[in-house]
Amino acid sequence: MKAWSWDRYGPPEVLTLKDMDEPAIAPDEVLVRVRAASVNPYDWRHVGADPKLVRLSIGLRRPKPGLVPGADLAGVVERVGDQVTGLRPGDAVFGEVRLGSFAETVAVPQGRLALKPARLTFEQAASVSMAAHTALQGLRDVGRISAGQRVLVNGSSGGIGTFAVQLAKTFGAEVTGVCSTRNIELVRSLGADEVVDYTRDDFTEREGRYDLLMDIVGDRSLARLRRPLTSRGTLVIVGGIASARGGLLGPAAQVARGALAAPFVSQRIATVSWKPNSTDLRLLAELMEKEQISPVIDRTYAFAELPEALRYIERGHARGKVAIRF
Known part of the structure; x- marks a missing residue:
């Protein structure tokens, strides 16, 4: 071969x-x-x-x-x-x-x-598989998403983010996507209720607005990422996919910082690392057959x-x- x-x-x-x-x-x-x-x-x-x-x-x-x-x-x-x-x-x-x-x-x-x-x-x-597993498990298992929650996805136009926006909507959440200007219409087409253009607005200035924030980009400090969350909100760290290149730990550095900070703050800080399995693949296949996600x-x-x-x-x-x- x-x-x-x-x-x-x-x-x-x-x-x-x-x-x-x-x-x-x-x-x-x-x-x-x-x-x-x-x-x-x-x-x-x-x-x-x-x-x-x-x-x-x-x-x-x-x-x-x-x-x-x-x-x-x-x-x-x-x-x-x-x-x-x-x-x-x-x-x-x-x-x-x-x-x-x-x-x-x-x-x-x-x-x-x-x-x-x-x-x-x-x-x-x-x-x-990899992107959708990460989005699904990050929202459902780590983020404990529920209907009616306000969810923000930082990095909503990438591989994981495009699935996260769609999946959050299937869970009944109100979804805000963060992306660049050229991707605004794409993220809206995926079902986002609101889209923030990070080249013009800083979503971390929106104090206390979100119940769950999934950070896929890893370009903000933990302190700034916690700011837009409610006092009991959840920060889900995917691992800093687009940043923290080089060095010993790379994106795992943000994961480690989150683990160290978690016991000392009122908000939940948790990390997702995807676990591929046929049960979730079958669920994703069903959602795709029903055209709920693509x-x-x-x-x-x-x-x-x-x-x-x-x-x-x-x-x-x-x-x-x-x-x-x-």
Whole structure:
């Protein structure tokens, strides 16, 4: 099979398209012929070891041999392990792996897959898992969202943010999105009740207005992020996706600051780290089939153009998701 790999840390250009052996599957895994993938900040952070903390899991001095980056995917089942139930060869599926989706075939645990919604293309389905899992679990499990709450999403036009706005509306919340001028109409089209243009207004000056604030950008201090919350409001930190580059901890620094501050303030400060699972994927698939949520795709690149796609998303201005067509 063809797969992208890298033998040193650096910019997307360190990736090389190679001929590699097709992966073997464990008893609880499925071999998927990848039809589409999508790129996330997660991917360029692994390729560049940014932050350095990434090296602990994939290699201290250089990536471990044979690693393939990539998480999100959609494709067709080719083989299933002996312990797999509910999936069979020929099924169109979508989901996520820890690493490995930037390849023509990938072994995926069955617990990280679900059947692809019929109304979605492979490119759309491949743009769901990581971003939508993060948004869903951040709002529902961490933020404890409920109907009638006032929710603000900082970073509402990106991959996670576009799902967060739509999902918050399905929970019955009143939603404010924060984005740049060029994305105002997009965020409104997703259902936001109000949109704040951060180039003109500072949402952190709105004291005591929101019950829940999901911060995806990580470009404000904790003190400023707490200001627009009610006295018992909840701040959900996604991890500073678009900031805090370089260094040892990178976006995890904001997470650590939140954990240290949480015991000493009246508001809840909590962190979301997505946990991919088939139960939530099936829920997301149901919402997409009902057209209550939809993935937003900024651009689609060919498989051979992967480094260019990573470079584009690394700049931090993608509207929604960036897909890879195989």
